[in-house]
Each structure stands twice: as structure tokens, then as C-alpha cells.
Amino acid sequence: MSGLLVACGGGGARTATPVLGWYINPDNGGQAELAAACSAAAGGRYRITVSTLPNDASAQREQLVRRLAARDRSIAIMSLDPPFVAEFAEARFLRPFTADEAGGFTAGVLTGPVEGATWHGSLVAAPFYANSQLLWYRKSAAVRAGLDPARSPVTWDQIIAGAEQAGTTTEVQGNRYEGYMVLISALVASAGGAVLDRPEAGRDARPTLDSPAGHRAADVIARLAHSRAADPGLATADEEAARAAFQSPRGGFMTNWAYVYGAESEAVASGALDRAVLADIGWARWPRVDPDRPSRPPLGGIDIGVGAFSSHPDLAVDAVRCLTTADSQRRYMLKSKNPAARAAVYDDPEVRRVFPMADLIRESIGDAAPRAKTPYYTDVSTAVVRTFHPPASVRPNRTPAAADRLVTGVLHDKVLL
Amino acid sequence: MTAATAPAAAPPGPVGRVQRSNGRTRAERRLGWTLVAPALVAMVGVTAYPLARAVWLSLYSYRLTDPAGRHFVGLSNYGVVLTDRLWWSDVLTTVAITVVTVAVELVVGFAFASVMHHLVFGRRLVRTAILVPYGIITVVAAFAWRYAFALDTGFVNHVFGLGNFAWFGHRGSALFVISLAEIWKTTPFMSLLLLAGLAQVPRELLEAAEVDGATRTQRLFRVTLPNMRAAIMVALLFRTLDAYRIFDTVFVMTNGAAGTETVSFLAYRQTITRTALGLGSAVSVVLFVSVVLIAILFIKGFGVDLARARGER
Amino acid sequence: MGRVRILKVTGPVLIAVWTLVPLLWLVSLSLKGGDHINDGRFWPTAPTLRNYRTVFRTDLFTSALRNSIGISVIATVLSVVLATLAAYAIARLDFPGKKLILSVALGIAMFPTISLVGPLFDIWRSVGLYDTWPGLVIPYLSFTLPLSIWTLTAFFREIPWEMEQAAQVDGATPWQAFRKVIVPLAAPGVFTAAILTFFFAWNDFVFGISLTSTGRARTVPAALAFFTGASQFEQPTAAIAAAAVVVTIPVVAIVLVFQRRIVAGLTSGAVKG
Structure with missing residues (x-):
């Protein structure tokens, strides 16, 4: 396994082949496999070694920022969560792509991911995979709740009341971490608002949670947290905790990333999950906040950036080219269950077999709302999450305004975070 | 009322110090400084210079990821820290953890020390059992306790029939688990310091008190404890400062959520997570000053014998 | 009764x-x-035993184990050598500034390490010590010296110094007397200090997470906190538990074998009468 090379860190310069360090978010070996494939295809021009970053997105960013601040030359390429792209670009940690290079990285790529990887007009990272959340539900629970999400769009109010009626839960991510910001951002966007006005202005961006949309978002969270549909562990739930509860007898509805179906299929294959549970799982577009306004699902995924201090920037660009081809993305989607950024991949028969909801995922990514694109994203996100946590403490008429005050203070170094 | 405090026993001086000639004194002085210098440089170099740098950085509004935006703000960062509710709420959390854990440790540690003091057989076993928490990595201990109380992996709710109680979802219960883990880990250290103190209580005094008809409780409060005062104070000083710096357990258990953030964690998040080096340095400096204040409180206020703490006697 | x-x-x-x-x-x-x-x-x-197989096949853990052992041993050796020299001088020689050394040591022992992490990170990244072994050895050295100095000073005070004087009367210089007579007598004390120092370095978390970021220098406690599951969202609970047991084995072994020394060391420094 190429993972074994991590320990050597690229120090062994015995061979003439330049080593490109790739810092990846943890997956089930999909990126390592691509690294090996592209190294082989490079025919000795370069060799990619992978180093795995921590599990949660904020910790991944923290690791990379510290290494890049130390002008680490061993970071040739890195897997970046889209909301952190602006900060890295502004700090000049990323080598921007030329217009020529950018053309290849964006051709046929869904628009959301391209916008997320662009800063001040130039592409600073290459979309690798895209992601969006869906509404996952247990068909049996939906029947008891009197809902049919596959047929017509449902609202948050409906799935909360429905879960109560069915005696099940509505699982979301409510831990004090970035995943909770994903929920808040998507709720605000689905209510027709945004977390920040002019996010690209950095310190001078204006938070706009204290708005009708912000209040609606807070209202949904408060309603869920105080309903019987809330999981007892809501305040500490992350993606996997939510999925575990969803597949247990109390599971009813859940918003979660596209990997869920693949993960449940694998659980069935390994014997850890009853086949009947998998057959009971349905999917639909992320719930609406307002009945007559289409939802804006969360946008996730991974972009690949080239390190500004890399000793081999041109080779790194070549490597990124190889890693992000439609074929690489197709293979990665099948292996890791994370959806491709290039639209054509969703038409592949194999992909459609493994992802029966391929079209829904593509549509969801297409309509998804990116999180605020600001170089101060981490501060904004931490501030919002802090005011909104625990979910049961959210007051629709007070919390959004408090979040706005905190964000403003934090951006100007006037409060601690 | 016959029990009394033993007169402070004069410590035995260095054995057989002899007069030396002047030449030897100078050589001895030079040798003394030569032997001490490397350790002194290593200790001071790694603390004084970074501390000075922290003071300097604290005068700027400076983010590592926005070097161009760095500007001088004077003492305003300190104003931000000292008027911030988050700082004071974290101070409160930290003080609460410190007071509770140190108090419990003192009582439990004393009980442990008494057991060990009176032990006739199984001394080796008990000593080993007590030293394991002391030697174990704090992070490991924190994980063990976290998994024991967690909703998914835990056995505590299961065993005690607590259903789906989310220990880490509420401030009080989260602080309880954090304190429990801290107490488990550090009571051994406390009990060993107290054991050494117990060994110093003159046996004759206890026997005399018993002959005079003093009850067990009277002997404890009138003879044993007063004679252990120095040992107790030193143990309290060290454990208090140590508890005040609590970081690892909070990091592992809650990552600061549910109102469990401590001052060390706050400083860490500003400087390392947010890379807000200016504001973070101000937090670090204030934290340092607060530690100095606690030390002064103990030394001046409670009269902790520093010479003892320094190991001179 | x-x-x-x-x-x-x-x-x-x-x-x-x-x-x-x-x-x-x-x-x-x-x-x-x-x-x-x-x-x-x-x-x-x-x-x-599957989880144990998993952790030993995880690069993050095996490299962390190597780093932890290497860094802790180096820091322990350096710390004990420097502390031995200093403690001998303090226990045995007369020179002005003795009190100062002990006060400095006391101050450092009380120092909130977290206060240094920010500036140390900033300095280390500009001088190239970030994410290296020396980058951790240096702070460990500084922060274990106080405990080593106390423990050793207390031990050295118990040593029968007449023997050293006898050697000096026989014509040995103070340095020779130190090496030939005192070192063998002091060895148990040095050993105790070494165990306590090792525990400190082995246990450290604050420096471990702040001054490292990869398998190059990341130590076990830091690696545990950043352990990842086999897949993106998987909880690494069982693997962490297995890794935790592995790194606890040496602690239990040391405690089992050397419990008497450790107790002596812990109680001599601070509360010696």
C-alpha cells in the first residue's frame, strides 16, 4: 500500500523520481489508490505519496495552515474543504492555476464546485469531488407519518411533525463543529438568505443572520430541538452518530451526505446490517424551509490545491490533472462513495447502478448553496456555531442577532472566540 | 486537651561540612556555576524568550493567515480579553474544576495515604495500583472515561440504568465526568505527597494523645493534620497550579463544548487553531499572570514554605 | 479496633x-x-485482537510510537545529565545563586506551558524546528529539569559525603571525587529522576499537538487525539482503545518493576523533611 510511504515523509531521495506529497482527508483508501494509479501513469516523472489529515474538517485546515505557515515544501498538493479555499488563497498558500490550466479543471464540472474553488476571479484549486446532503428517510416511518418525500418536496416542519407522529427521530448534525454550520448555512440559504453580506470583503463583511431568513432557520432548529423528533444526543451528533441512530429502530428521517446509501450497502454486505433496513431506506431532496421555495442543499466536497512552496509546482499541476480526470472521479466515486464534480460521471452505467439516486445527487449539487466564501471562514463559522449551540438553546428572536454581534466582534478582534 | 502540635523539628543540616581555604572557595564557586549553567540556560531560554515574544506579539492585531493585515494596537488586546465574557466564563469553569478536583483529591488522597500508611501486607500491590493512574498518559485516561460515559460506546448508562442520558451534552454532567477523570488520574500523586507527610507525624505525640483519651477524630484534627500542614500546603500548591492548567482531558472529552472550555483551552484555540497570534498572545500572558497570582496567594496568603517546596529542607 | x-x-x-x-x-x-x-x-x-492488528498497520500510530519513544528517551537522557550536574552543585557546593536556581526551577514547574505554545510555534516555524524531534526535545528538556533537579538534590543530600572528602583528602580533585565516588552512589537517584522525566515526556500533549503535524515528529498522545477511522466518517473508538492499551503497557511495566523508586522520587522532591 502506498500509505506505508508516509512514514518516510519523502526524505529518501535515493531515486531520481521527484516525490509529490499529497495531504488528504481520510477516506477508505480511494485517494491513496488514485495516487498509486497516477504515479504509475506518470512513468517515472513523479511519484505521489499520501499523508492523511485528521477526521474533522476544521482540524484538517488547522494542520495544513500550520504546515504552510512554516513554508513546508513537502506539501505539493492538498485536499481542501471548499469553505477554506478563500483563506488559503488569501494567505498565498496556494499556487493559482493559469487560465490555460484552469480550462481543463473546470470543463464539464458542475458550477457550484467551480465557484467554490475560485477566488478573486482565478481558479485556485481543482474541483475533485463534490458533495451534497439529501433527505434520507425510512419508508416505513414515512408511511406512518403520512409523507411521501419521493413524490413531492417536504418541509422541515413536516418531517419534524411526521417523525413525532411515527414515533421516530429526525437526525441532523448538531455537535459543536463545522457539520452544524453546514446545517445552519443550508437552512438560511433555503429560507432565501445568507450568513454574510459581501463575504469576500474579509474583515468588513456584514453578518446577516438577524434577518427573516436567519430567524426562520433558527426557528427550524429550535422547533426540532424541542420536539420529540430530536435525538437525545442531538447536541453531540455528527454524521456517523446520526447515521447510526438512523439505521437503528428509532430512525425515521435524516439529512446527511451522499455517502449514506453506499455505507449502508457495505454494512449489509459485511453482515453488520439487516438487508431489510437497506430496503427500507428512501431518499429525496433536502427539505424545504418554506413550502413554496425550493431548498438550497449544503455544498460539500473536496478541491485539490497546489502548495505555494512546493519544489515541483509544474509536476504538481500535472498530478492534479491526472487525479481529477472524469475517469479518476468515476473510480473514486465507486470506491469511496463520494460524488464526482464532473457532471458526465453521473451518466456512467456502473455509477448509476451503485448510486440509484445519481440524478438526484447531481441536481442537488447543482442547486446547492456554498458556505460563506470569506478568508475568515473559520472565525465566522466558529462564532455562529458557538451562538447556536446547543441546539436546544436557540431562540429564533434572539440567537441570530447574537450571532451577528459575535461575528462582527470576532472579525475585528474585539471579542475572543 | 493535651494533644499538641510538635515543635517544628530542626531539619538535619548537610552532613559534615568543613571549613575550606579561600582558594578552594573560588574554585568551588566556579565549578558550581559551571555545573548549574547548562540546566539554567535550558530552563530560562525556552521560557523567558518565548514569553517576551508573547508580550510583544500581544501588542498587535495579527493573524497568521493575513500577515498583510497586521497592525499595532497597543494594550487593546488586553482590554478585549479582560472585558470578554468568554474569558471570565472560562476562568469560572477552570476555577470550579480546580476547586472541586483538588478538594476531592485532598480527601480521597488522604484516605489512600492512611490506608497505605497502615498497610502491613500487600504494600507492593497497592503501590502499583496507585501508581498506574499516575503514570498513564492523560489523554489515554481521558479516552477511557469518555468512552465509558459516551452515549454510543459507554457502559455507564447501561449499568446504572440511566437510559439515553447524554453526559457530554450538559455543562454540569460534562464537568462532572471531566473532574472525575482528573481526580482518578491525579489522586495518586496527592496521596503519595500526603503519605510522606504522614510518615513525619511523630508517633510519640499520637501515642501520648491516645493515652490521654483523645478520640480518633480528635487525634486526626489535633495531632495528625496540624503536623502535616507543610506537606498538605505544598501538595495543594502543586495540584492547584496543575489543575488550573487543565487541557488534555477537556480536549479529548468535549473539545470545549457544553461550557467546559478552560483558560488553557481558550489560549490554545486563539493561538493554534485560529492562528490569531496577537489576541492569543494576550490571553497567554494574562493566563501566565493569573498563575503567578495563584502562586503568590499560596506563598504569601497561606504561608507555604517555599524552601520546603524547593526541596531545600 | x-x-x-x-x-x-x-x-x-x-x-x-x-x-x-x-x-x-x-x-x-x-x-x-x-x-x-x-x-x-x-x-x-x-x-x-483485530483492533491491535489494525493499529500496528496504521502508519500514524507506528510512526507516533517511534517518535514518542525516541523523543522521550533523548529528552530524558539530556534532562538527567544536566540535572545531575546542577543537583550535585546545589547539594554539595557552596556558591552564590543556589537559591536562585531552585527558585527558577520552582517557577518553571509552575509555568503554564500553554502560554508558550503560541510563541514557540511562531519561533519554531521560522527556524525550521517545527515538526522535528529537536522541536519537542527542547521544551521537554526545559520542563522536566525542575523535577529532575529536585529529586536529585534530595537524593544527593542523603549521600554520605565523608566518602567524597576522604577521596579528596587522598588527593582527588572535586571533579574526580564526583565521578569516582558520588556517581555510583547517586545512580539510584539518577534512575528515579529518569523514570519521572520519561513519564512527563511520554505524557505530554500540549507541545505534541502544537509543535508537530505529521508522522515525522507527532507523538502518541497527539496521534491518538487525531486518530481517524478506516473510512471518512467512521469512529475510530476501538482502534484508539487498542492503541491506548499498547502505550499503557510500558507504563504498567515500569510501575510494576520500579514502584519503590518512583514513590521515593515523588515524595523526596517536594516534602522532604
């Missing part, structure tokens, strides 16, 4: 239960297979 007897019998049992239950729990957790990790039972129903 009934109470005393009860204390003598139940006391040790209670202590042992209190200290060992969390350890047993960790071992039990590490033996649980993937599907049983959430079963809420104290004992594993179908014990398996």
Missing part, C-alpha cells in the same frame, strides 16, 4: 478497584469487534 481492621482489608481492595476499573474497561473496549463496540456492556462478548 474493628474499623481499623476493616480499613486494612477493604481499603486496599477499594483502591485497587478504583484505579484498575478504567484500565480494564479500556482493555475490554479494545477487544470488542466492530459490531459490538456500541453494545453498552463492560466485558466484550466476542473478544478479538
